[in-house]
Amino acid sequence: MDILIVDDERSVRQAITFALEAEDHYVESAEDGATALKRVKEASFQLVFLDLRLGAEDGLDVLKKILEIKPDQLVVMFTAHASIQTAVKATQLGAFDFLEKPFLPEQVRAILVKADKALRTQGEVRELKQTVVALKSEVKSDRVPLHFDSEDQLTKDAIDILFRAAGTPASVLILGESGTGKSVIAREVHERSLLRDKPLVTISCPSLSKELLESELFGHVRGAFTGAVKDKTGKVATADGGTLFLDEIGELPMEIQSKLLRLLQEREYERVGDNKTFKANVRVIAATNRDLKQCVVEGTFREDLYYRLNVIAVTIPPLRERKRDLKQFAKRYLDHFSKQIGRAYDGIDGTGWDAILRHGWPGNLRELRNAIERAVILARGKTISAVDLPAPTLVTGTNGSANGSPDGVKVGDQVKLDDLEAAHIRSVLSWAPSLQEAAEILGIDKATLYRKRKRLDLD
Numbered sequence: 001m002d003i004l005i006v007d008d009e010r011s012v013r014q015a016i017t018f019a020l021e022a023e024d025h026y027v028e029s030a031e032d033g034a035t036a037l038k039r040v041k042e043a044s045f046q047l048v049f050l051d052l053r054l055g056a057e058d059g060l061d062v063l064k065k066i067l068e069i070k071p072d073q074l075v076v077m078f079t080a081h082a083s084i085q086t087a088v089k090a091t092q093l094g095a096f097d098f099l100e101k102p103f104l105p106e107q108v109r110a111i112l113v114k115a116d117k118a119l120r121t122q123g124e125v126r127e128l129k130q131t132v133v134a135l136k137s138e139v140k141s142d143r144v145p146l147h148f149d150s151e152d153q154l155t156k157d158a159i160d161i162l163f164r165a166a167g168t169p170a171s172v173l174i175l176g177e178s179g180t181g182k183s184v185i186a187r188e189v190h191e192r193s194l195l196r197d198k199p200l201v202t203i204s205c206p207s208l209s210k211e212l213l214e215s216e217l218f219g220h221v222r223g224a225f226t227g228a229v230k231d232k233t234g235k236v237a238t239a240d241g242g243t244l245f246l247d248e249i250g251e252l253p254m255e256i257q258s259k260l261l262r263l264l265q266e267r268e269y270e271r272v273g274d275n276k277t278f279k280a281n282v283r284v285i286a287a288t289n290r291d292l293k294q295c296v297v298e299g300t301f302r303e304d305l306y307y308r309l310n311v312i313a314v315t316i317p318p319l320r321e322r323k324r325d326l327k328q329f330a331k332r333y334l335d336h337f338s339k340q341i342g343r344a345y346d347g348i349d350g351t352g353w354d355a356i357l358r359h360g361w362p363g364n365l366r367e368l369r370n371a372i373e374r375a376v377i378l379a380r381g382k383t384i385s386a387v388d389l390p391a392p393t394l395v396t397g398t399n400g401s402a403n404g405s406p407d408g409v410k411v412g413d414q415v416k417l418d419d420l421e422a423a424h425i426r427s428v429l430s431w432a433p434s435l436q437e438a439a440e441i442l443g444i445d446k447a448t449l450y451r452k453r454k455r456l457d458l459d
């Protein structure tokens with residue numbers, strides 16, 4: 001611990017410094033209030049011992065000033081003239097504890113143990129506050145209404161398996177391209193599990209270096225590596241009894257993979273720099289956009305861990321393979337974002353649906369959500385049209401560009417209207433899930449579409 005001693009008596013400063021340094025603490029001392037305040041401002045002490053009578057100065061005034069500079073600073077007052085009143089006053093002002101002179105080394109030790117506990121709690125509260133802030137902003141910015149029904153059989157089956165497994169302690173592996181909704185589903189699996197009232201702790205595997213990731217997961221002890229100035233509890237301990245969501249598990253370094261396997265098999269782990277073995281019981285949900293089996297073949301992912309995680313493994317299909325779901329999602333996003341900004345739209349027009357259904361959506365649900373949000377903000381008319389969608393939606397469709405057609409006929413070319421119409425209808429028919437939906441996209445009824453097909457010889 002980093003400690004500051006503030007006392008006008010040199011012998012006291014020396015004695016306590018000696019005792020604390022012998023226990024491996026870093027100690028600085030100050031003989032008056034001004035020096036103490038300067039050091040509190042400049043440095044970061046976990047604990048300050050402050051004399052109640054600093055010569056002519058009143059230690060309580062110095063205490064007030066210290067707490068003005070650092071409201072969370074732990075300050076222990078010591079004095080030879082302790083009285084109930086001064087103790088009460090110091091406590092009311094925010095002193096952490098009181099120590100009467102002359103004191104025994106055991107008393108100092110007891111205070112250090114108490115301070116260590118308080119510092120841990122302070123750290124945990126700080127982390128919780130940060131989490132709340134992060135969650136609040138997430139809720140504000142990204143809380144679109146979630147939708148788990150699907151008209152695509154593969155997606156339906158995948159989600160059904162996940163939701164049925166939710167109530168069991170089995171590890172779950174969710175595979176799928178980026179933006180398909182793996183994190184959203186992981187959260188939903190937790191919410192549908194018996195652990196829903198326990199913590200769901202997420203760790204994003206690629207976001208940290210190997211060392212930091214290991215410490216983030218398992219925690220570390222003070223001095224385990226440069227910068228490890230105090231003990232830290234890992235996310236595994238925080239998730240104990242709940243769910244640990246390992247996002248992008250395909251990026252987990254090999255050394256950590258073996259530790260994770262041990263945690264899954266034996267429920268045991270060690271903090272970085274510590275020999276002590278801890279126990280934790282966590283349900284693991286993992287997700288990745290990598291082909292994990294291929295990673296096993298290439299030797300970057302442990303086979304035993306793969307099989308351990310693979311008990312319940314599902315792949316969420318990309319959006320381009322579940323075109324039947326596009327409409328539901330687009331309509332829900334439109335409804336959500338238009339309410340959010342307070343603008344009413346009559347819906348998405350034919351050109352808009354045309355562009356949406358043709359596009360390949362490489363960014364999947366995330367890309368669709370963003371495209372609709374943008375369109376809702378920027379559209380000039382009462383409906384969302386193709387022109388309101390982001391440029392890539394219009395030009396990079398997997399079924400050809402929104403402006404061209406499989407027949408090679410383009411708007412503005414020297415072509416007859418009938419040819420243009422035929423090309424457009426043929427194109428829509430080639431990818432629309434049903435005749436009814438093709439008619440809706442084209443803005444005509446099914447009977448008219450049927451007649452046009454006959455007239456233009458499109459059968």
Ligand SMILES: Nc1ncnc2c1ncn2[C@@H]1O[C@H](COP(=O)(O)OP(=O)(O)OP(=O)(O)O)[C@@H](O)[C@H]1O
Nearest residue numbers: 144145146147178179180181182183184365366369
């Ligand atoms: N079931 C859903 N209903 C509605 N919107 C969804 C759903 N799933 C995902 N989304 C939207 O897509 C966005 C991306 O989802 P998510 O972060 O879960 O994808 P991911 O597959 O985990 O992506 P990555 O691999 O890049 O981490 C979400 O923020 C949300 O806007």
